[in-house]
Amino acid sequence: MRFDEAYSGNVFIKSKQNYEEAQAVIYGMPMDWTVSYRPGSRFGPQRIREVSIGLEEYSPYLDRELDDVNYFDAGDIPLPFGNASKSLDLIAGFIRQLMQDGKIPVGMGGEHLVSWPVMKTVADNYKDLAIIHMDAHTDLRVEYEGEPLSHSTPIRKIAEYIGPKNVYSFGIRSGMKEEFDWAKENGMHISKFEVLEPLKEVLPTLEGRPVYVTIDIDVLDPAHAPGTGTVDCGGITSRELLASIHAIASSGVNVVGFDLVEVAPIYDSSEQTANTASKLLREMILGWVK
Amino acid sequence: MRFDEAYSGNVFIKSKQNYEEAQAVIYGMPMDWTVSYRPGSRFGPQRIREVSIGLEEYSPYLDRELDDVNYFDAGDIPLPFGNASKSLDLIAGFIRQLMQDGKIPVGMGGEHLVSWPVMKTVADNYKDLAIIHMDAHTDLRVEYEGEPLSHSTPIRKIAEYIGPKNVYSFGIRSGMKEEFDWAKENGMHISKFEVLEPLKEVLPTLEGRPVYVTIDIDVLDPAHAPGTGTVDCGGITSRELLASIHAIASSGVNVVGFDLVEVAPIYDSSEQTANTASKLLREMILGWVK
Amino acid sequence: MRFDEAYSGNVFIKSKQNYEEAQAVIYGMPMDWTVSYRPGSRFGPQRIREVSIGLEEYSPYLDRELDDVNYFDAGDIPLPFGNASKSLDLIAGFIRQLMQDGKIPVGMGGEHLVSWPVMKTVADNYKDLAIIHMDAHTDLRVEYEGEPLSHSTPIRKIAEYIGPKNVYSFGIRSGMKEEFDWAKENGMHISKFEVLEPLKEVLPTLEGRPVYVTIDIDVLDPAHAPGTGTVDCGGITSRELLASIHAIASSGVNVVGFDLVEVAPIYDSSEQTANTASKLLREMILGWVK
Amino acid sequence: MRFDEAYSGNVFIKSKQNYEEAQAVIYGMPMDWTVSYRPGSRFGPQRIREVSIGLEEYSPYLDRELDDVNYFDAGDIPLPFGNASKSLDLIAGFIRQLMQDGKIPVGMGGEHLVSWPVMKTVADNYKDLAIIHMDAHTDLRVEYEGEPLSHSTPIRKIAEYIGPKNVYSFGIRSGMKEEFDWAKENGMHISKFEVLEPLKEVLPTLEGRPVYVTIDIDVLDPAHAPGTGTVDCGGITSRELLASIHAIASSGVNVVGFDLVEVAPIYDSSEQTANTASKLLREMILGWVK
Amino acid sequence: MRFDEAYSGNVFIKSKQNYEEAQAVIYGMPMDWTVSYRPGSRFGPQRIREVSIGLEEYSPYLDRELDDVNYFDAGDIPLPFGNASKSLDLIAGFIRQLMQDGKIPVGMGGEHLVSWPVMKTVADNYKDLAIIHMDAHTDLRVEYEGEPLSHSTPIRKIAEYIGPKNVYSFGIRSGMKEEFDWAKENGMHISKFEVLEPLKEVLPTLEGRPVYVTIDIDVLDPAHAPGTGTVDCGGITSRELLASIHAIASSGVNVVGFDLVEVAPIYDSSEQTANTASKLLREMILGWVK
Amino acid sequence: MRFDEAYSGNVFIKSKQNYEEAQAVIYGMPMDWTVSYRPGSRFGPQRIREVSIGLEEYSPYLDRELDDVNYFDAGDIPLPFGNASKSLDLIAGFIRQLMQDGKIPVGMGGEHLVSWPVMKTVADNYKDLAIIHMDAHTDLRVEYEGEPLSHSTPIRKIAEYIGPKNVYSFGIRSGMKEEFDWAKENGMHISKFEVLEPLKEVLPTLEGRPVYVTIDIDVLDPAHAPGTGTVDCGGITSRELLASIHAIASSGVNVVGFDLVEVAPIYDSSEQTANTASKLLREMILGWVK
Ligand SMILES: [Mn+2]
Ligand SMILES: [Mn+2]
Numbered sequence A, B, C, D, E, F: 001m002r003f004d005e006a007y008s009g010n011v012f013i014k015s016k017q018n019y020e021e022a023q024a025v026i027y028g029m030p031m032d033w034t035v036s037y038r039p040g041s042r043f044g045p046q047r048i049r050e051v052s053i054g055l056e057e058y059s060p061y062l063d064r065e066l067d068d069v070n071y072f073d074a075g076d077i078p079l080p081f082g083n084a085s086k087s088l089d090l091i092a093g094f095i096r097q098l099m100q101d102g103k104i105p106v107g108m109g110g111e112h113l114v115s116w117p118v119m120k121t122v123a124d125n126y127k128d129l130a131i132i133h134m135d136a137h138t139d140l141r142v143e144y145e146g147e148p149l150s151h152s153t154p155i156r157k158i159a160e161y162i163g164p165k166n167v168y169s170f171g172i173r174s175g176m177k178e179e180f181d182w183a184k185e186n187g188m189h190i191s192k193f194e195v196l197e198p199l200k201e202v203l204p205t206l207e208g209r210p211v212y213v214t215i216d217i218d219v220l221d222p223a224h225a226p227g228t229g230t231v232d233c234g235g236i237t238s239r240e241l242l243a244s245i246h247a248i249a250s251s252g253v254n255v256v257g258f259d260l261v262e263v264a265p266i267y268d269s270s271e272q273t274a275n276t277a278s279k280l281l282r283e284m285i286l287g288w289v290k
């Protein structure tokens, strides 16, 4: 006596009704309490689901339909407002469960810090894990004004956890000099400004490896994603980001988890960014969940 | 393996999980295709749910908590875009089911025309039904530019169905001369401009009768509800509308169904109207579902 | 071969097609170049026309229909950007023509300074003219930072032209001490904060006299008119303003011209203010053009 | 005694005052009642006219001025709200008149379904007509959830009417698998993702033929046209669309009619999309009306 | 070689240039990291300053000018993002300095939790301190979902610190049943829904006592203050709030500090709320700093 | 006793505290009274400062930090509303002072006309001055509807003052035929549509010369800068503009002053344009102040 949820906007469009049989599990991480500039990404996951009903179910890029993939949308993880530490623990706990159940985690942020407990937990399960990171920002800070739990730190944390050589950042156009220096000194890959071309060079070297992909929506130029906390001009187009997703899809890497973060509806007056995020997720699901 | 929905924004806050045991059933009617001016109310129900998580669960007006009422949110009725006739049939079918199961229907619009099949079906079940209607507009047209299915007609339809003497309109400040004349000639009650004071006079005369209450959010002044298709200044305050809801709650009428319609999020830049609708629904549920 | 304009939004709804036979002439004055704070009222007249198609043609307040009045919408007077002096001359020239042709001028602003040449020209034609002025602001400055052509000066100019004793301001809640002092010393009427009650006391004293009414939309509280340059809280409701219009309609004064100014669409995200202005104009036309 | 309309925003800038002598006739089709997602395009034509006054009259791309073309803006065709069938009949009737009078129809939408009666009527007059269609979407559905009159069907309808081989779609990035398959199986041209390069290849094959061009504004990336109902990332730039218009202008095809549809002002907070539509129309008029 | 700041929008209008001679000190507390619903109040203080340049310097309510008061705007206290505990310490430290220097603190929020360290520090200096609290919300929670530092707790904290009998809340229309019960059981004053009338009854009982006044902008109805995190309909008008400020001004209480919190510009599309806050502050300064 | 302003948003981020030692001086010119279309740029400079606190202080493009440059933000020049002539005089006076003190002027507009007195005064100090101008518009009008002080005239004025051969315009896509003709006939450089490639060709010819660079933000496509008065599609990307700034930085020209004008926050709902302007200024300061 509940109307079918597949097109309700309560779940990502065409989400299957059953966790047990799902290959991939979608979940939201509605946290934005450590951001240094404009908050609001806590409402990102829900808005992405809501606009997903406007999507076509078929991808003319990949010639595949959403019906061909078995995914389940678990909803938003309930997180305690203002308590970053406890929030990260709750996220980690949820991901551990997914790992035990053999699911591919598909996360929606929320601020980028939420990716840290996810990447860490996935790394605990895939020993040779590599990270592909697309972002305007390095996110390599040790702390932000004394605070080690900040949305500018997740890539530093995972780089130190799995080794900087296993982390590949693309599209970076903002950061402190110290961050760029640290990356260079520690053998971490950073492609400044560009995503698609350097990615195409990196992918063959990652063939066969388990890879977690984390995409900060602000890797897009503000023209393509105004609805995010920290807009930074000079970014890539949605077309380049789509092509990058497709490049990963047709490469030999094994995507074992991924997320899309930092969508903030309050700065997105035409819902353009949420719609873009929704289409990007469709392509990631169709391209990466095999 | 699905996070608790009670605070998810996917259902009206604290909706119980079980249809069978519910006394009242909430549902959305996402239709706006007959409006003559500004469309967008199709997105009203979903936004009201979304913001309902910001509500306190306790009413200091009624000294009652949402936990004290057993209601189930069934989601939005899937309606075919642009086909008013078929949409109304689907709504009527759903309400017939609720009537059979002995549920109190709690509807969220959508344009006001959606109330017509609901009121008709409820009237089929409660032979002495009266309608309390709060609105800026008479909604008494026979048709709009030749079209009998229009958001300016539902009160005329139900008045002709159950007899104009059983329909009581309040807060009306807009309509054609012909509509006001028809009401007067046929003994239908219309209180112009005011709601609370005339309502207090009418309620004792309805004591003991089954009553369906239909509230068009535009009965509020645009200051209190900018997020609707047809704003019309000179309306009542949210305070007067709350007091009117409480007046019905403490009267001797038997509310057997109710709805709140015409919330259009796209004109509601601060989400003020959706938040107001959400609080009004809380008070209606706490005051009228006994 | 041009579609009927009466409902096109290009003219105020139901504008007749003929200047010659019209009793009243509507015109826009799209000027905002002297404002000290937020510009944008140059787009007010056009937006008011555009939303006027959402109006009912009948007033349940006055029991009269737009068809009963013969008015013509002449469009916006073309004014030279940034040149206040020349703009005022052009406005004055147009009003002189209306006076010669025996028309009632119905102006839409634009900033309040546009009322000055209108009032002056009307005063030249009606020797015993009185001004009724509703506004949040005194508008009694001699100049603004050295500039005698400023939107804070029109009431001072007309008060000096026809004598301060013939000017009646209502709803005033903002101004310099010097302005309030000047009014008091010179016998000009200022009702602070309130409109309806003091107006009811003044109207009998004006019986039989020709009156020009100038309404600055910011006399309304920002809740009722957010779309204006200088919002100032503590104002009146749209209900009080409607009642004030009706009080003038049922008094014995002879309204020989009127305007509504300072609507600025860019600050009016839900078009609430433009819709309100449009309804106010309907009531002014129905109540005052006899 | 009516101010010159050429710069009033009531007509497209510099519209001539005379239908009889006009070579091209501009008209709006304010209909959006069959859209499946976000309504609002009914207000598109009026907003495009309004912002057209910000245009320069000269094109540095084409070295031609608006004064060099004789076009007349007839206003918006009055359409009955919510009645798609009757609306399409009214549009067809108007176009028949234009055909009889030898005018080039220049339409502004409104949802894309409005192009169907236009294209059909033009096809009745130009026996060898070809269609050039630029859009994010195939618009090749037979029906949408059972409804044959839907904004996702116009290209299918015209393709079946004049034969799929005479229809050329460009920029398509969204549709059902069945739609792409139908096009392929029936010899209809679809260029996925790109417009300019494939268009340059197609144009020589159309030399000398009468061509109707229909442009859905959502062929642009949402960065370039946020103000439309169905935004879909990965689209083309306004620069590519301008160049495509110019490519048609300098080709040997004979443009006998054209339209620009799906501009929805409510999602266009900076009026960027309406301004873009207005410039595109200027270039189409200057480039195609010879 | 720096332009005069008095009208720059960088400081509250007409702020004097010298801390030492100032009687009152204005400061911002740009913190919003514990809010449970919509963040954004961190940008409130700066926006209030920015729009303050639109204020008249004279109050026709109080017949006093800003030049008559010596106040200094110290800017925003730099607070560490996401760290509530440290932020509160920094605020307390700043207020201790003000107390030592004999200044009247005039705070701008930021979320309501920022008032807690201010009230505590002021209470340490004025042994018989009473609190006047205007708010839609009780703010009497012990914690929010386990978190004792939450914007729903400041009044509970100060009530326990100085004794519930010394705290007077007005306008309250939202809270948990437990909060209302705790207040009643502990002799704390709560006026539900109304502010002005109950305040007038309370003020004589506080005559001669030092009083700290904390105003949450959401005590206003959303019609009057849409730009705040938690809008709650059924509130008071700006006119009632102005009258309440004036009632305190003309009473015999000794205002030793005050604040205005929870202004969130991102939900304030017309800047109406920031403008209202700015005028309220002017009236508080003119009425309370003697 | 005033909090450090470097990160306050009251000054451009990291502005030094001392005029005397500064090499460059930032100042705002909050004037928009001559614009022919949409006003609002008077609020540009303040908003750019406000969002500048979201900037990283390091440029990964130029490998340089803001700490490496000594610049002072003097605030906004107080300009008299509506009086263009006097405003320009005040700007000229300020620039003369900067010239005497050997400072590099770094201006923020305001409408483009403000650049005229700046360029003239700089030209008086650097006898061989060249102008690099990036804009969507020629700005070569002699007057606008009879008004010689218009935002469409500054480049004409400086071209006539220093000789058209010393002026180089890039990115131009809008203007009257007469303007393009005048440029061609008088040997002034105009690159239509493109900026980076033609600039790279011009720069070597300017080696060693003093150059003033004036950038109208509308040279960017509306996708990249919706927040400006006159949006005009078909523009360049922010990436091309950044690269153009860097091309000047690495060329042999001697930048002796520069400005960025026409940012209008009211049309910039996500603050995307202000953020872009802020980053562009950082790159100009880091690249050009040596
Ligand atoms: Mn990131
Ligand atoms: Mn980022």
Ligand SMILES: [Mn+2]
Pocket: B112, B135, B137, B139, B151, B216
């Ligand atoms: Mn209704």
Ligand SMILES: [Mn+2]
Pocket: B135, B136, B137, B216, B218, B219, B230, B262
């Ligand atoms: Mn209604």
Ligand SMILES: [Mn+2]
Pocket: C112, C135, C137, C139, C151, C216
């Ligand atoms: Mn005024």
Ligand SMILES: [Mn+2]
Pocket: C135, C136, C137, C216, C218, C219, C230, C262
């Ligand atoms: Mn005013």
Ligand SMILES: [Mn+2]
Pocket: D112, D135, D137, D139, D151, D216
């Ligand atoms: Mn289409």
Ligand SMILES: [Mn+2]
Pocket: D135, D136, D137, D216, D218, D219, D230, D262
């Ligand atoms: Mn389309």
Ligand SMILES: [Mn+2]
Pocket: E112, E135, E137, E139, E151, E216
């Ligand atoms: Mn509070």
Ligand SMILES: [Mn+2]
Pocket: E135, E136, E137, E216, E218, E219, E230, E262
């Ligand atoms: Mn509160």
Ligand SMILES: [Mn+2]
Pocket: F112, F135, F137, F139, F151, F216
């Ligand atoms: Mn320019």
Ligand SMILES: [Mn+2]
Pocket: F135, F136, F137, F216, F218, F219, F230, F262
């Ligand atoms: Mn320009």
